[in-house]
Amino acid sequence: MEIVFFFILDVVITGVFLWAAGKVTTVQVGYKEGVICVGASSLLALIPGIGWILSIIALFYLLKDFTGADVWPDLILLVLVTKLLSFIAFVALAGL
Structure with a gap:
């Protein structure tokens, strides 16, 4: 149940x-x-060990497929900003 919540x-x-x-x-x-x-x-991202890198790669390729945006700077910045802010939010929530 905890995995579903996360x-x-x-x-x-x-x-x-x-x-x-x-x-x-x-x-x-x-x-x-x-x-x-x-x-x-x-x-x-739920896969232990390599899940975080697979998560970033999947987000990049799916966004590239769905949006058709330029790889640089649009998609790379979009994925990096999204994942970085998401990581910071999870660390902040874990500290609560």
């Missing part, structure tokens, strides 16, 4: 930051596409 929390937090980073980088990410990208990324 999965849902990861989807919500990463989704919010993906939306915010999309506004900053002017990459148009639709709601349905964003949910698919973040859901797949969060699911891969």
Whole structure:
């Protein structure tokens, strides 16, 4: 049950930051596409050890497929900002 909670929390937090980073980088990410990208990324993040890198790669490739945006600077910045802010939010929540 704890894994389901962390999965849902990861989807919500990463989704919010993906939306915010999309506004900053002017990459148009639709709601349905964003949910698919973040859901797949969060699911891969649950894999012990290499899950975090698989999560970043999956988010990058799914966003590239759905948005058709330029790789640099749009997608790389979008993924890095989203994942960095998501990580900071999780560390802050773990400290509570």
